[in-house]
Amino acid sequence: MEGQTVEKMKAEADVLEIVDTKIDMAKYVDAVRDPGAGAISTFIGTTRNTFQNKEVVELQYEAYKPMAILELKKICASARSRWSLVGIAIAHRLGTVPTSEESVFIAVSSVHRKESLDACQFLIDELKARVPIWKKEVYSNGEVWKENVEFVQRTQVCKEEFYQIYDAESKLRNWQFSI
């Protein structure tokens, strides 16, 4: 019983934020720092400047905020059920993120390093699969909403018909597929 209370307290201390400004990485590392933790593992997602030889001018992120936070909590609970962890902190930035800047940051601490390293990978994979956050790549000659392979695999809703190309009012609408 006491162990469960401690676990619950740790989970409640998880720092999960969706922010509009540059991510303060040190803040989230400090949030998971603990005298009992021998390791802190981190993941930083940064914005790439090219896609298929096209220059990406900027990236824009949009989120369904309340649900994104709830999904992040579920992901953390899932990680904690798999590994013994001390602290978790996740931050995702919205709005315009210039290239090479951080769009997502994850920090996980654990007593020994294996748990935090494994959990860190799990957390970013789950985030890409479940959390309702969308990214738009803006090029010099257009823009496209990019989304995650893992998301459609997980929800199993996307159908092949989605990829049809059709003419509508003399316009050709095409889909950009992510690599």
Add this chain to the structure above:
Amino acid sequence: MENENCKQTGAPVDENKVRVKVLLFARARELVGGSEVDLDVKEGATTADCVAELTNRFGALEVMRDSIVVALNFDYVTEPVKVKDGDELAIIPPISVNKSQTLGSREKCIGSKLKL
């Protein structure tokens, strides 16, 4: 029960209808031209009925209709669920699968012509 029209703000006019708040994101938002829509549907209607009604109102959504992912009150919906008055339905745009991993030579990588 008297069949009276409710004049309160935000309440459905017809007592046999329920009002659902629909939120649209990313491409869905651009196609509809707005991020929030109030939808009145018959009592007993499901999330699938709501998507159908939404597509009726906004024909531009047809292009993504088969691949829309829906969340009801912050939970993903994988099969149709009945909606209640005041529910929040989120239209979560479809995902571009990495076609190089699925359809091989049939994949097409073409720039999008989306406009704001």
